[in-house]
Amino acid sequence: MVNRDDFFREVTIRICSSLDIKTALRNAFDYLKLYFPLDTLSLTIHDVNISSIRRIANVAADNVDLPDEIIAIPKKLWKQIQAWKPIVPTIISSDRDDFFRILAPFIKLEGNSKILVPLLIEGKSLGSLILCARGEGRYNARHTGLLATVATPFAIALANALSYEKLLKYRDRLIDDNHFLNKELSTRAGGRIIGEDSGLKNVLDLVQHVAPLNNTVLLLGETGTGKEVIANAIHFASPRKNGPFIKVNCGAIPGSLIDSELFGHEKGAFTGAVDERRGRFERADGGTIFLDEIAELPPPAQVRLLRVLQNREIERVGGNKSIPVDIRVIAATHRNLENMVSENRFREDLWFRLNVFPIIIPPLRQRKGDIPLLARYFVRAKAMELGFALTPAIAPGAMARLVNYDWPGNVRELENLMEREVILHQGGQLMFDTLLPGGRKSENAVPKEVRNSPAPLRLDEAMALHLSDVMRVANGRIHGPGGAAELLGINPSTLRWRLDKLGIRHGRSKKTSEPLP
Structure with missing residues (x-):
């Protein structure tokens, strides 16, 4: 018979042994096997926003561990999950409990005997620890009693793991932003623009007028005339020059990805969206976004861009929250947008929004x-x-x-x-x-x-x-x-x-x- 104080101490040492929750759970699993029938040990959290269960760590006796995964739960079953909120370790039999018999295939709970340990901090549910063993009746009140003593250390470990994960995401976001910013800054034209005293003089006079302001600018000109160079000049002559300068080639993004690329997506928005992701507009917050080949945007994306220009807000794919963005928009195209409007290939209201300050860049044969x-x-x-x-x-x-x-x-x-x-x-x-x-x-x-x-x-x-x-x-x-x-x-x-x-x-x-x- 294990001493409860010793059990508490040993489990706490192991679950707090690593910042990597999978490593810590493996260490706890190896100790718990000494006192419990145990084939798999899982940590899960419930994500109310997307009606899903996320398995953040899973270890197994055969060392075949399951990956971090978001598992979408059918709406009817999700309501049962929300209504079923035990506060103490509970023995579950999949064969006898209709609820868990339906749930098991979704979260891949191996074994007929299970104990679910609710993980609570200050009365708020963070997730669950689930022990599974093959065979019927493998668990009893002694097991649930022991687990009740270590529910709090597991809850704290889960909270710390989620906080650490969030810090890593912030770090990755900063690294990502730095990568984007350096990539964009590296394209900045150095020194003078060739032609500023002759063929581009009128263009650069307009740049000088509009650069200090926040107005939307539309650059028009044939392919290869240097629209990106002029966009660089506007950004780096503006008060936003120390902010990000994000460039998007609208014609190079597949139609199925353009919403996610421009506006970002929430976790679980579609298959493979394990984490939230910021789009180009959010990355440009505090700076400038350059939308090259704007005429190539498909109609649905034109509608969403119009809302951004009107409200200075974006909404991620799969989200329902408006996110304000402080951006300046520079757009460019080699096409005749007015003709495209008359042919119903480009939205007239979007053209009006973009055409606030057009700058026509002359072709080289005129320079x-x-x-x-x-x-x-x-x-x-x-x-x-x-x-x-x-x-x-x-x-x-x-x-x-x-x-x-x-x-x-x-x-x-x-x-x-x-x-x-x-x-x-x-x-x-x-x-x-x-x-x-x-x-x-x-x-x-x-x-x-x-x-x-x-x-x-x-x-x-x-x-x-x-x-x-x-x-x-x-x-x-x-x-x-x-x-x-x-x-x-x-x-x-x-x-x-x-x-x-x-x-x-x-x-x-x-x-x-x-x-x-």
Whole structure:
């Protein structure tokens, strides 16, 4: 016969032995097995808000422990759970008790004999400790009497575990916020915006007027014109510059996830929602949210966004509580929203809300004076990014080709071209001889293999074709007059390294290099 004081002390030591409730429960389980028939030991809490039982820890004699899980309970059964509130350890027989016979499959209680120990603090129910053993009549009054002495330590351990879990969530939230903030801040354009004294002067005058205020801003312009750069400029020139700057590409989020992504979700809102999650609007609290490609929002999300703009409140998926948010909204699109409204593809009332302060960003073909500045900037930036010791020079007359080209892809296309040219002409001069006036590229500059290809080639594949052609022209020679390195304007060692990387056979690598698949 165990001494009750000793039993109390030993159980308390074990249940308080670890901040990890699963480890502590395992330690208690190993001791309780000495005095109880015991196959599984579970800690559960009842979540009234979502009519669910959450199993936060479960240990078993066979070491096959069940995971933390939220178990949805049918409405009729949930009412019985709410009405059945024992305050002392109670012996349950699943076969004889209709209530537990129905409940057992949901919470996976193994065994015919059970004791349910209510865990109370100051009369308030926190959850239950459930002991299970296979076979009938395994428990008696001696067992319930012993468990009554340790119900309070288990309740305190459960309360501490829930508090510790909450602290970990707050910590993870801070880490998550810091990650988001650093990611967003890392995209901030440094220094001056290229074109602020010429093609973008009118745009930046508008930015200067609206940045200090909290008004919603709508950025309009073709794809690749730099709408995100202007959004950065507005945020970092505003009183919110020290707050979060959260960017959302509305066209990149699947329709089934957009509500959860933007507005967050409550625990148990859908399958897999084990924890609550804040959405992008909550993350932006105290700062700015940038909604890029706003025209791609599906109609239901447009309705919810309208409510946010009107009330500055959001409601999480699965929740019924309004959460105030202090945010500034900047939206952007390359589409004609007015036409979309007339075609019933975009809500008129939402358009009115967004169109408070529109800023139209001109395409690059209307900013010809900015092209030389942008080209030189991208050449320097790409050479540095690629780790090249020398920055390629733009050949005399080559800049005219850039200026005369129409740039249908705008600044993004210019940036991509500069990157390609810097890669192909390391240390040499950039000619841009693939460009023709009017937004066309020279067909002769496109390799035959590329022209006949049903799909665009990857950059490495295009480079491999180009280098192979040059090697054929040079009769396989890399260095010396007329060698491939001289034709390409790069160092012979650099060319050998690139040939090896692309799997192109040459003099020294015929035995070891394999061709590209």
